[in-house]
Amino acid sequence: MMLIRSRRLRATQALRDLVAETDLRPRHFIQPYFVQAAEGVSPIGSLPGIARTGIEATCDQVEADLKKGLRSVLLFGVPEGKDPDAHGAHDPEGIVPKAVTELKKRFGQDLVVMTDVCLCAYTDHGHCGLVKDGVVVNDESAALLAEMALVHARAGADLVAPSDMMDGRVAAMRVRMDEEGFQNTGILSYAIKHAGAYYGPFRDAADSSPKFGDRRTYQMDPRNAREGLRDALLDLEEGADVLMVKPALPNLDLVYRLRDACHAPIFAYHVSSEFSSVKAASERGWVDGDALMLQHLLAIRRAGADAIVTYAGREALQKGWVD
Numbered sequence: 001m002m003l004i005r006s007r008r009l010r011a012t013q014a015l016r017d018l019v020a021e022t023d024l025r026p027r028h029f030i031q032p033y034f035v036q037a038a039e040g041v042s043p044i045g046s047l048p049g050i051a052r053t054g055i056e057a058t059c060d061q062v063e064a065d066l067k068k069g070l071r072s073v074l075l076f077g078v079p080e081g082k083d084p085d086a087h088g089a090h091d092p093e094g095i096v097p098k099a100v101t102e103l104k105k106r107f108g109q110d111l112v113v114m115t116d117v118c119l120c121a122y123t124d125h126g127h128c129g130l131v132k133d134g135v136v137v138n139d140e141s142a143a144l145l146a147e148m149a150l151v152h153a154r155a156g157a158d159l160v161a162p163s164d165m166m167d168g169r170v171a172a173m174r175v176r177m178d179e180e181g182f183q184n185t186g187i188l189s190y191a192i193k194h195a196g197a198y199y200g201p202f203r204d205a206a207d208s209s210p211k212f213g214d215r216r217t218y219q220m221d222p223r224n225a226r227e228g229l230r231d232a233l234l235d236l237e238e239g240a241d242v243l244m245v246k247p248a249l250p251n252l253d254l255v256y257r258l259r260d261a262c263h264a265p266i267f268a269y270h271v272s273s274e275f276s277s278v279k280a281a282s283e284r285g286w287v288d289g290d291a292l293m294l295q296h297l298l299a300i301r302r303a304g305a306d307a308i309v310t311y312a313g314r315e316a317l318q319k320g321w322v323d
């Protein structure tokens with residue numbers, strides 16, 4: 001005799017929904033935006049359905065997203081000029097502060113505005129920090145990143161999101177923003193961010209590939225888990241409000257372990273290659289792209305992520321993948 005029959009609770013959709021452990025809601029999504037200086041919409045070939053947008057076009061898209069319940073955005077700047085010292089990164093007239101100002105003017109508290117803080121789109125060499133004698137230097141980079149964060153805070157960002165992976169950048173930002181009276185601007189730290197092959201389509205979109213070498217002297221070694229947990233807890237001590245893990249699916253172990261290791265909110269970044277691989281395979285007819293994407297997102301939530309940065313956010317709402 002079989003007393004326990006698990007299939008009883010799988011018999012109908014209503015029963016399955018009744019006992020479902022994980023949900024996806026509009027509030028779980030953060031939509032990335034690539035803001036460019038030129039007005040209009042420039043589709044990104046390697047990120048199907050995603051475009052670089054001028055400030056007006058960005059605001060219009062955000063307005064449409066908001067109507068669907070998508071209330072959080074992460075902004076990346078695609079600046080026109082680059083130089084060795086990333087001057088554009090902390091220019092108060094730069095594309096990101098301008099976009100933040102406009103978004104806050106139009107949508108105020110209805111929208112959560114997060115800004116990526118990193119130098120790679122602003123340096124001509126494409127590294128995330130300043131380069132001296134061929135080496136990405138740490139402390140000077142962290143100081144400059146703190147200025148960049150301050151400029152975003154002044155423009156009205158709710159959360160600044162350092163993705164550069166310099167040591168001590170969270171503390172540097174916290175101190176600098178506090179000095180200038182921005183105690184209430186939060187820090188979403190890319191706390192665990194692995195180096196590797198997952199960011200290709202993004203670098204096309206943001207024009208941010210390193211022109212020499214790679215990012216392995218600052219981003220984490222994908223072979224390591226404890227290294228990430230240690231650094232993530234250090235970010236909390238430095239004043240991070242939210243911790244992010246990236247890429248998401250290769251690091252679900254770390255999302256899960258971090259969930260247990262601290263009590264801060266944890267976000268995961270479903271990065272460009274995770275998204276684009278599904279799209280490419282789907283275009284070939286090899287996979288059911290919608291079903292596969294939804295399963296990615298559910299797995300990330302199930303591992304313990306409170307919110308997900310994903311290029312599929314808008315699509316998820318439009319296609320009704322949410323509860």
Ligand code: PBG
Pocket residue numbers: 116118120128163164198199200201202203208270271272273
């Ligand atoms: C900038 C940055 C990158 C991503 C987010 N911020 C690229 C990189 O580190 O090279 C990747 C996001 C994605 O692949 O979607 N430092």
Ligand code: ZN
Pocket residue numbers: 118119120121127128163164
């Ligand atoms: Zn970078």
